[in-house]
Amino acid sequence: MIDRLAVFGATGDLSARYLLPALADLRAAGHLPERFELTGASREDWDDERFRAWIADQLDRHCGPCPRDAKEAVAASARYRRADVTDAADIAAAIAGAGPVAVYLALPPGLFPTVVTALHGTGLPPGSRVVLEKPFGEDLAGAQELNRLLAGLVPEQAVFRVDHFLAMTTVQNVLGSRLANRVLEPLWNSTHIAEIEIVWDETLALEGRAGYYDTVGALKDMVQNHLLQLLCLVAMEPPLTLGERDLRDRKVDVLRSVRLLTDYDVTHRTRRARYLPGRIGDRDIPAYADEEGVDPARHTETFAEIELELDNWRWAGTTFRLRSGKALKADRKEVAVRFRSVPHLPFGQGGEALPNVLRFGLEPEGLSLDLMGIGPRANILTPLSLTARMAAPDLPAYGRLLLDVLKGEPALSIRGDEAEEAWRVVAPVLSAWERDLVPLEEYPAGSDGPPPREGTGGGPRRRDDLLHEGAAPPVIP
Template sequence: MIERMVLLGASGDLASRLLLPAIAQLAQAGLLPPGFAIVGASNAEWTTQDFRQHIAAGLEQHSTASASTREAVVGMLTFQPTDVTQTEDISRLLGDDRPDTLVYLALPPSLFEPVLTALAGSKLRRSDAVAIEKPFGNDLASARHLNEILHLRLPEPTIFRIDHFLSSELVRRVVALRFLNRVFEPVWNATQIESVDISWLESLTLEGRATYYDGAGAMKDMVQNHLMEALALVLMEQPARIDARSFRDVRVEALRTVATPTAERMSRDTIRARYTEGSIGSRQVPSYVNEPGVDPGRNTETYASLTLRVDYPRWAGVPFTLRSGKALAEDAAEIAIRFRPLPAYLTDQWPGVEPNVLRIGLNEPYVRLSTTLNGPEKTAEVRELHATTTPPQFTAYAHLILQMLHNDPMLFIRGDEAEESWRIIDPVMKAWAAGQVPMQEYAAGHAPPDPAP
């Protein structure tokens, strides 16, 4: 088990808001190895005491762990001011006589290449590991380039490409529903399913993330990674074994079946839009272009919709639509499996019959199935069967950190999986950049644009 974490970018928001609260959860549950240590590093001229005070404030705000656990976690911390792009600094940070170490890159993507190059000269061992936050590259070429660096220069340690959507909670919800219930997998195909929608729609606006979001937009922020991974869980075949290699193999194969979007269908299959001034409940929202930190010249979308086709017999003719947006009237994050209508001879005789829809929550742990039951006087009534799974004990980051400490890559993105996601998205981003799909608008708190007829 890995016994030490070196946290590059330790002075950033990710460390104090998500990573250290996740560590505190694991500490409270007694799941950290004895003597676990965390070495923080960044270009901040901090002392260890400065770092501890910074993290203590973050834990007080973001952690539900007990005061004694938070104090114990703070006691695990040390700090070294470091130029993380320099091999000498990285080598000094890692040390020679050390336990197995997880090097966590909580850094902007622009630093990934120089930091990985510096790590390559620091003699990481096979029993060490490197964690890389999303986004992994900003297009297919850059993702391939990063993979080449990892394969050629860092062949020894385990590489964890992180997408917190692939926490064990979401994976288990979809996988258990499909493969542990005989009622679903036999109808999981184009014969019975008409379409699939995967949505992450938010009433939130930028919430202080303009620096990152305005350079990414809805397509790169959510669709290319998070929703693409949810798509793979829907598309994939049952793995031959429940192990990391088998599970990651079927995810990659699933994405390989997705047809590359073509220029001819781009205006029909994609939507890009951004919000204008409006109100969400009692909250007044300015136009996106007037939000602090936004550069209107970037022409960044706050809503993205992408409809994909799958070149595989199981899913022939079934459209898969991935949608993400901000400043909408309400939150909606789910996978919606829409089944085909019944034959006309039944629907003609039973007024009120509607196609079944299976909904799987992405954020909330629910499963809902609309079901047709008999109504009065030979009519039909639609009722929803609703089940809520037991809430997870840990946050997504706590699950993922625990998997990394055990050196288990099952819930992490493989290099070829990252490339397949970019292979699908690249043509869309190029078409949008060329102006082939016009930017539409929607008022904050209102519905986004409908797809072209």
């Protein structure tokens, strides 16, 4: 196990909210080496003492349940180096020490090529690893160039393109539910499943992230990475093992099978929108275009939806709908698997049989199955729901990912070809949107999202409402 971690961009939000609490959790669980060293590198003119005080403050704010001795141990293990992350000499000073080091780029993705190029000039110790946050590149060409730079620095198995969604308990349980239960796997195909929705709708608005978000938007921020990763786990063929090669090979198969959208498809199977002023709970939300740091001329979307089809034996005829939106009325974060209706009902006028829906709740984590049964009156159908809550994980998602980095287990990281295939899927959408083939719609903050399209009787949110109200959602041809 590597016992040195160097974080570039160590004073940023990612480090404060996720990486430092994850290290404290790992320390509390006994997973960190006794001689573990944390080096923080950033632009602030700090020293070790100032950095350790900042770490202590952030852990108190973001890791309340963590034991006090674990927080103190993380702070004590830290040192600080002021660094220009594009300068090879500054980088060399930050990673100086004995033995291999895990270099975590907690930086804006646009800096990755420059920083990796600078790392080439430092000469990483043998056995070192490089960790990158999503998105991996800003488009397909950028991902290919970044992969080329990384290949010249360290072996592919030493590159960790992390996506914390893959370490979430419920995401892992998608595989567990499918592959460990005979009752599900025989039904896991287009013969029985009409539609799978992968949704990350949130009440959060921009929350001060304009510097990053306004350059990417909902499609690049959520759909291109997080939601496509969920698609891979839901749709993949059963792997021989959960080892890194078998698991990642099957995920790449899914992305390669996605039918690329034509311009016509993009206009009929995608939507984009951004929020107007509104109210969410007791919060007044300004229009996205009026948020501080936003350039309205960029036409950045805060809501994105795409419908995909897979050209393979298992899934031909099933619709996969991926959607993410900000500043909506309610949080809905789940994978919803909607089964086809039964072919015949022997109940006469005994009610309507609604489609069975298996839901993997992502936040909060849980599992539910919507069924039909007989109610108090004979032959009258009534909806039933079976629910289960997941046991609390022993480690948070970032704790799991950091442990994999230190131990050198890349199964839950994104392989280079996988990152490129994900960009291939969204490239036609990005191109069509840049040419304004799809209008940028608007919706009030605190609403259900953009209104249904004229003539469809449906739309992104209406379809979800129907699922929850018990009616079969319309399938867009």
